[in-house]
């Protein structure tokens with residue numbers, strides 16, 4: 001998917017919501033557990049209910065890999081079920097020596113036709129570039145993550161700046177705002193203005209609102225640019241809002257209320 005197509009979708013739906021499909025078999029409503037493929041059945045109902053309010057879906061690959069071949073099958077069915085106009089993110093956090101990254105890229109871009117993949121920058125240019133060789137596919141590079149442990153390495157000083165700033169700077173040699181986005185956690189808004197200044201045109205994937213306590217208003221005020229420039233993810237806060245039979249309806253209400261809040265921020269800041 002091109003950047004223009006992403007932007008068009010955002011402004012027509014008045015939303016920059018990404019719904020995270022971190023589908024945990026232990027958390028899905030019990031009435032679905034007898035289905036032939038409970039994970040896919042859950043995802044299907046979540047997608048049907050939230051599609052109107054979301055511009056992206058992000059299956060977290062760990063939740064599928066944990067079930068072996070059956071999990072991969074649920075993932076494949078899910079990605080095929082997501083409508084073509086929606087941006088899809090394989091949250092796989094890959095990155096390895098070049099020839100291995102190339103195989104990861106083929107797995108997620110060719111076998112499964114995801115639009116993008118999250119990639120860890122730690123192994124450097126030759127671990128990231130193979131993902132950038134695919135037309136209209138995106139690398140979403142981890143910059144400043146939402147978790148507590150982000151402080152272990154990402155703030156360490158390198159060349160007079162924090163390591164995450166070095167990642168933002170160095171990776172400008174690898175791709176541009178047409179094929180690269182960055183992950184910045186919603187719990188890290190103290191750095192967001194500075195990040196936005198250093199990469200004014202890139203889209204940011206911002207996880208961490210909802211269950212991790214990030215604030216949508218703060219993220220939006222500091223992160224929006226003229227094209228919107230944000231995809232804000234919520235996983236547990238939407239998909240597990242209820243574990244009753246009406247879970248999809250409750251998820252839709254959650255997604256709708258986030259979308260309505262986003263509509264206000266787009267009107268104010270874009």
Ligand SMILES: O=C(O)c1cc(=O)[nH]c(=O)n1[C@@H]1O[C@H](COP(=O)(O)O)[C@@H](O)[C@H]1O
Nearest residue numbers: 060118145146147185207211212234235236
């Ligand atoms: O790359 C990610 O998506 C990611 C990066 C990050 O810094 N923090 C983070 O929470 N995530 C992912 O975003 C999702 C957040 O889920 P919730 O906290 O349930 O909304 C999970 O799939 C995480 O793996």
